[in-house]
Amino acid sequence: MFVPLAQSLVFGLLVGALYGLAAVGLSLVFGVTKFLNVAHGELLMLGGYASFWAFTLRGVDPFLTLPLTMVFLLVIGVVLYKLLFAHMVKLTEEAKIQNTLLVGFGLSxxxxxxxxxxxTADTRGITTSYSRMAFTFLGVRFPIVRVASLGIALIALFALDLFLRRTYTxxxxxxxxxxxxxxxxxxIDIQRVYLLSFVMGAALAGAAGCLVSVGYSIDPGMGMSWTLKGLIVMVLGGLGSFMGTFVGGIVLGVTESATGYFLTLTYREVVGLVLFILVLVFRPQGLFGTKER
Amino acid sequence: MGRKQVIFIALLIAILVLLPVVVKKDNIINLALLVLLYICLASSWNILGGYTGQTNLGHAAFFGLGALSTRFLWMSGWSLLPSVLAGGLLAVAFALLIGIPAFRLRGVYFAIGTLALAQILYITVGNVFSDISSLRPQDLATYQLVPRYYFFLVLALLITGTTYLLVNSKLGLGMMAVREEEEAAESLGVSALKHKLLALSISAFFAGLSGGAFAYYHVGYYPRFPFSPEWTFDSMMMVYIGGAGTIIGPIIGALFFVVVRELLALKLVELHLIVFGILFILVVLFLPGGFVEAWKKMQAAFARRSKERGVKVSFQTTDD
Amino acid sequence: MLKLSGINAAYKDLQVLWDVSIQVDEGELVALVGSNGAGKTTTLRVISGLLKPASGSISFQDHSLGKESAHRIVELGISQVPEGGKIFTGMSVLENLELGAFVARARKDKDQTLKWVYEIFPRLEERKNQRAGTLSGGERQMLAIGRALMSKPKLLLLDEPSFGLAPILVEQIFEMITEINRQGVTVLLVEQNVRAALELAHRAYVIENGRIVGQGTGEDLLSFESVRRAYLG
Structure with a gap:
């Protein structure tokens, strides 16, 4: 009883870290620019493929390509911003949200x-020599790739936090x-701040995509699901609170796997919707957000 | 409406009614049916998205729910109309599930909620009903396209007619006031929440009925198919290309969409989404009023030029 | 130093300013007074580049501001304290002040300017590590002014610094403004508190329904019959 449950919760925690990472990027962009980029998951997908091809064609280790993938997505972010999103900077907040939703949906x-x-529609994943390695603690398996991903997600988050607190920018x-x-x-030149946060969000999506491609699997249609996880987590954690967002990711991951364990895998996805509606009804400021002043 | 417009519309309806009588080719009727299906989808999205200004990223959920329950009830022995009606009502129930908590908050929450509803239903329906849903042998033996065509025609007329009545009513004015400036509308005593929920319910109900019609029309499909995001995208795209918040816009958008798709032979869903995705983004960014707006601008420019030349011309506006 | 001539400005279709001309000379403390909705805030927004005028010209030290973006205008030496202060409530007092010195010109002298601001507002130093959202109304206004001073402005624009403050605090804030001006910062003060502003200012403009309807020294305007009747009761 204990081990299978603990195992399932650990897996939930590990995948939740990636939900969190995806959501932090989304939330950063939304917080600064009020652009709700629903193509965020597709950026993550591109990051996944970048790492996948680097590994498959060149044999480069995915953890080594991680920074390169981030740079790659940063460039894509610049292009998308200049091409599409820069047109919306001057709109009112409501119009910005609405137009970015439309453009983002089309883009996705x-x-x-x-x-x-x-x-092609094939599901792919990176299988390295160490992909199957895991350590066991109290009978619970910890696949090292996913644990490393959790570590990297945490490092990215702390780096972001440091950047936001310590630097002028x-x-x-x-x-x-x-x-x-x-x-x-x-x-402060708002246009530059917008561009910066948008490309940072893209780079974070790239990082998350790389980690997904190595710990899980990728396919062209994955983006919408990841965007959705990100959005739900963002609302769950509270708009504008990055640490809360990350924790929100873990909450979603763990709740999903607990549902999978106690009920059935068939209805696992419904968890996100239920949590979303509950938060809206009982705690619209998010689990960790403070009420708007 | 002017007299010319009334005559024009009557003529259009007459042509649509007579079409299957005159044209006997199934592929033409099928094409016309698709245009009508897309008019239903786009016009129903427009009621909430165009007139009330709330972005619904999950129209497919309502369409899919209508299809799912209609197919289920109809094939388990209910007669068609009650089955379709039940589908519409189920769609409304789910719409309110998101709308009631989300509309009390800012606009983002509704968009996220509808996207979540559609995407999660898409996956979950796929998990639960993984087998293809085919019509029963006795239905297949007697399958005819023409009654399906008329079903969609009646539905398209119903949705368009309702939109017309709504827009010219106090409720419709309230909806548009909410779209323009929610706070100002509230200060005039228009309850934003009530109007948004009402528009959502009507929109979802019609989407559900359209789904029901789809279940009646389609011979065999995977139950999750009508839940897939491209239905939402197609609805939004047609509305914006035609002109959001106008009655004629979604109709033009649907016609344009089906015709262009046929001309380019974009049978593959991937290609059609790439082509129309780009077109959609261009329209949203650079031509926010769609074709209707472009037409008005052209008329205005033409009128100015004619004036400069001193030529007298009279214009009728395309305003609804 | 600052010269607005023939400014017309509008929000969407609603014209708010009609042919507004104002001049502020170096070292002056000029007040722009008028009732609520007269166009005072809009005038400041036009100067600081947040709203582009429909017509007319603005120049600052021989620089035309018409095409400059808002952040560049700060770089040129104009700093605005917006209505209500608009301090960053989620950040610390010190962080707010640091952000005031964001522009390159000010950033290099940041530590020195900070000392100066602390001299004027000792209260801010006491509270430097506190979250700005926890400050009282008067302290918030001090922070907003201090933050603007951090950019080492040549011209300081103040939008209703007395708004919502107790009379005793208003007096304090106005004393500080006089002090800041005495130390060489040119000030354009927008006020609804007409008497206090006119007593303080060297010169003043009266704005009504988006038009400048009177100007003169503070004393002149105070003795002006129509001004007395309209604003001083």
Missing amino acids: LILQNVALRLW GKALRATVENWEAATLMG
Whole structure:
């Protein structure tokens, strides 16, 4: 009884870290720019494929390509921003959200289907020499690849936190989250802050995609699911609180696997919806957010 | 409506009614049926998305729920109309499940909630009903396209007619006020929550009925198919290409979509999504009013030029 | 130093400013007074680049501001304290002040400027590590002004610094503004508290329904019959 349950919760925790990582990128972009990029999952998918091809064609270890994947997604982020999102900077907040939803939804289907054309619908994953390795603690298996992913997600998160707290640019980002007009009056160039946060979000998606491709599997249609996990986690953790968002990811991961364990795998996905509605009804500021002042 | 418009619409309806009588080719009727199906989807999305300004990223959920329950009830012996009606009501129930908690908060929550509903139903329905759903042998033996065509025609007329009545009613004005400026609407005594929920219910109900019609029409499909996100995308895309928040917009959008898809022979879903995805994004970014807006602008530009030349021309507006 | 001539400005279709012309000379403390909704805040928004005028010209030290973006205008030496302060409540007092010195010109002298700001507002030093959201109303206003000073402005724009404050605090804030001006910062002060502003300012403009309807020294305007009737009761 104990071991299978613990095993399932551990797996939930490990996948939850990646939900969290995906959501933090989404939340960073939304917090600063008020762009709700529903193509975030597709960026993650592209990150996954970048690592997959680097490994399959060149034999490069996925943990080594991680920084490169992030840079790759950063570049894609710049292109997408300049091409599509820069047009929406001057809109009101509501219009921004609405237009980015529309554009993002269109973009997500485009990217998804381009990937389908290029790489077929096959499910893929990276199998390295150490992929099957795991250590066991109290009878519970910890696959090292997924544990390493958790570690990397945590490192990324702490690096982000440090950047936001300690650097001038990071403070400018936080100021923009709070009040973009006041930030402008500080002499902060909002356009640059927007671009920066957007590409940082893309890079984080790339990192998450790389980790997914090595610990789990990727396919062209995965993006929508990951976007959705990210969005639910973002609401769960509270809009604008990054640490809360990450913890929210773990909450979703663990709850999903507990449901899978106690009930049935068939209805696992419904957990996200139920949590989402419960948060909306009982705690709209999120599990860890504070009420809007 | 002006007299010319009334005559034009009557003529259009007459053509649509007579079409299967005159044209006997199944593939043409089928094409016309598809246009009608897409009109139903786009016009129903438009009621909430276009007129009330709430972005619904999960229209497929309502369409799918209608299809799922209609197919189930109808094949288990209910007669067709009650089955379809039940499908519409089920869609409304699920819509309210998201709408009631989400509409009290900011707009983002509703968009996320509808996306979640559609995507999760898509996966879960796929898990639960993994076998293809085919019509019963006795239905297949007597299968005819023409009654299906008329079913969709009646539905499209019903949705368009309801939209027309709604837009010209106090409720419709309230909905549009909510779209323009929610706070201002509230200060005028328009309950934003009530209007949003009402628009959502009507929109979801019609999407559910469309799903029911789809279940009546389609010979065999995987139950999760009508839940797939491209139905949502197609609805949004047609509305925006035609002109959001207009009656004629979704109709033009649907016609344009089906015709272009046929012309380009974009049978493959992937290609159609790439082509129309790009088109959709361009319209949202650079032509927010769609074709209807573009047409008005062209007319205005033409009128200006004519004026400059001193030529007298009279114009009727395309305003609904 | 600052010159607005013939400014017309609108929000969407609603015109708010009509042919507004204002001049502020170096070292002056100029007040712009008028009732609620007269166009005072809009005038400041036009100067700081948050709203682009439909027509008219703005120049600052021979620089035309018409095409400059808001963040560049800060770099040029104009800093605005927005209505209500708009401090970053989730960040510490010190972080707020640091952000004030964001522009390159100010950033290099940050530590020195910080000392100066602490001299003017000792209370801010006491509370430097506190979250700005925990400050009282008066302290928030001090922080907002201090934050603006961190950019080493040549011209300081103040939007209703007295708003929502107790009379005793208003007096304090106005004393501090006089002090800041005495130390060489040119000030354009927007106020609804007309009497206090006119007593403080060297010169003043009266704005009504988006039009400048009067100007003169503070004393002149105070003795002006229509001003007395309209604003001083």
